[in-house]
Amino acid sequence: MSQNGGWIVTASRDCRVTREELAVLAREVGAVVAPRLERPLASVLAEFGARFALVVQKRGLVASDGRDSVFFHPGMAHVRIKQMAAGETDRMVEAMGLRPGMTVLDCTLGLGSDAVVAAHAVGPEGRVTGLEAVGPLAVLVRRGLAGYPGRLGAAMGRVDVVAADHGAVLPRLPAGSYDVVYFDPMFRRPVFHSPGIAPLRGLALGAPLARESVVEALRVARFRVVLKERRGSPEFGRLGFTVVEGGRYSLVAFGKREAGA
Ligand SMILES: C[S@@+](CC[C@H](N)C(=O)[O-])C[C@H]1O[C@@H](n2cnc3c(N)ncnc32)[C@H](O)[C@@H]1O
Known part of the structure; x- marks a missing residue:
């Protein structure tokens, strides 16, 4: 179901991970274990005929294609949660209409920033599930x-990560099983200076959002389906979303469709 083809799992030379730990990780990923890195990752990838690697490094896990690397960082989620705690509104949270206790299905988890912010907004009684293909x-x-502390760690702990393609998951979910269903697919036209997303581009699934997935999302959502895209994107019209006003100077926009409308 998930898109694991072409991945290896390995470790940097100075990292103390054991072979058993690597094997556990490889099973979780559905990839093969390659020897610890004694030479450039690009040549190991070529030897294994793989496109990507998950590398255990001293500072943590890194996903790489031998050129660009992605590591997990709470990034903007940290800043946005701080701003919300200081009384500022968050455009995504507003577009979703989130309130404490709500449930959210994030169909395009990526590095999880939006999911973590949503988990903060819905609070301890709420729930967020993130699907990543x-x-x-x-x-x-x-x-x-x-393992993060404080308010940020509490929100992170409420995100349930599922390795799956939303195209396969949505049709199997019962009607009305989440309050809000959210899509943030890779933009059709990338925002190149977006620091959180740029390195992800080579590793992520970049297919356009399917109309059928939006139809299924409208069935699964009790309240609303929200789409994030580049401001002015024709995707909003193609998929039937009404763009939420606000953020006139922002490069991104949010569109919504009410469930049952
Ligand atoms: C733009 S990123 C999402 C960023 C995310 N909102 C965040 O805050 O970090 C899009 C992610 O959705 C994933 N994706 C694309 N199509 C998908 C699908 N059909 N099912 C699940 N995940 C998908 C991509 O692999 C990528 O990681």
């Missing part, structure tokens, strides 16, 4: 979300 990214994020 690229299995090793899901593992990177699942492990990354563990």
